[in-house]
Amino acid sequence: MNAPTLAQALQHAAQRGLARIDAQLLLLHCVGRPDAGRAWLLAHDDDILSPAQAALWEQLLARRLNGEPVAYLTGRKEFFGLPLQVDARVLDPRPDTETLVEWALEVLQPLSAPQVADLGTGSGAIALAIQHQRPDAQVTAVDYSQDALAVARANAAQLKLPVRVLHSSWLEQVEGRFDAIVTNPPYIREDDPHMPALQHEPRQALTSGADGLDDIRAICAQAPAHLVPGGWLLIEHGWDQSEAVQQLLKTAGFTLVHSRQDLAGIARCTGGQIPCAPGDGQTVK
Ligand SMILES: C[S@@+](CC[C@H](N)C(=O)[O-])C[C@H]1O[C@@H](n2cnc3c(N)ncnc32)[C@H](O)[C@@H]1O
Structure with a gap:
């Protein structure tokens, strides 16, 4: 699959049952904008994840779905x-x-x-x-x-x-x-x-x-x-x-x-x- 846009990444996480707030925090971490808020995600929903960001996103998504706290995944x-x-x-x-x-x-x-x-x-x-x-x-x-x-x-x-x-x-x-x-x-x-x-x-x-x-x-x-x-x-x-x-x-x-x-x-x-x-x-x- 091609690297997704931010909107597609969030949609994919929702389909897999991840809470929206968790998905947003993890995605902001993946794109290197941990301090940016939801408004930033909305404004950039057409941005495409780089291959490295997409790989990290998939990895963190799987770990979160396995119960690891978001804070351990983002480190903050x-x-x-x-x-x-x-x-x-x-x-x-x-x-x-x-x-x-x-x-x-x-x-x-x-x-x-x-x-x-x-x-x-x-x-x-x-x-x-x-x-x-x-x-x-x-x-x-x-x-x-x-x-x-x-x-x-x-x-x-x-x-x-x-x-x-x-x-x-x-x-x-x-x-x-x-x-x-x-x-x-x-x-x-x-x-x-x-x-x-x-x-x-x-x-x-x-x-x-x-x-x-x-x-x-x-x-x-x-x-x-x-x-x-x-x-x-x-x-x-x-x-x-x-x-x-x-x-x-x-x-x-x-x-x-x-x-x-x-x-x-x-x-x-x-x-x-x-x-x-x-x-x-x-x-x-
Ligand atoms: C529920 S955590 C609280 C951590 C932090 N205060 C917080 O609110 O996020 C309990 C803490 O007590 C520590 N702890 C457990 N037994 C202890 C003991 N006998 N003496 C001192 N600290 C202990 C654990 O290592 C852990 O960090």
Whole structure:
């Protein structure tokens, strides 16, 4: 077959069942215009792919149809307005996680030069978004995976953001106390039926024991000793875990424990505050 026009390439992808937005992002990548938008594609729909571009397009189309995230195929993902480098060493950052960043920015808002930790940083998405919004903050990005830390370091360098990158299992090798600890840890049950659909992402970024809560349990237990009085722990979790996470936070001594909804209106983040002084405890319903 002759090399297709851009319009023909998109039509072909739709016939094979690829979502239009995915096809557009992959095609922009193939023609070397990753920053151009859909309007550019429309304006150039008669352009013909070069043989090399057509070969790359066919290859990426097949990989996407096999379930690889678009971000791994293009090597980039926008998160909180920041262009991140992303590959199979890290979780593909999800838009829902921006809810957690917004919450963190709110609790940090009254503080100057706050200390912040992002546990399980992966690509560095959360840490870098907070550092970008709060240049006065000292942000520490922690991960157990050296592969993930290499990606986070590369993103920090590329974006010129002074995030401190640290190797640790949760807070075990971390010193000091923070005004906020923010985390999107693994929280999927080992036997979750959706795991095959996530086969291209690192397993250590996804699953956490029989009920998906092993890592959240560890973080809730470790965090109080690493927070200043009045400091917050904010956690992203699964769609059906908000009650369990609220209970874990209360058991660990947190107050003002409550959950927030993601972009789909599901309670997907839960947080609590270390009391400022003994007896300060309150609960938000
Ligand atoms: C769900 S991913 C989140 C990545 C990133 N924060 C995001 O939101 O896109 C969870 C991350 O936790 C890391 N992780 C898993 N176990 C860990 C542990 N014991 N200590 C620190 N990080 C861990 C994984 O390597 C992975 O990068």
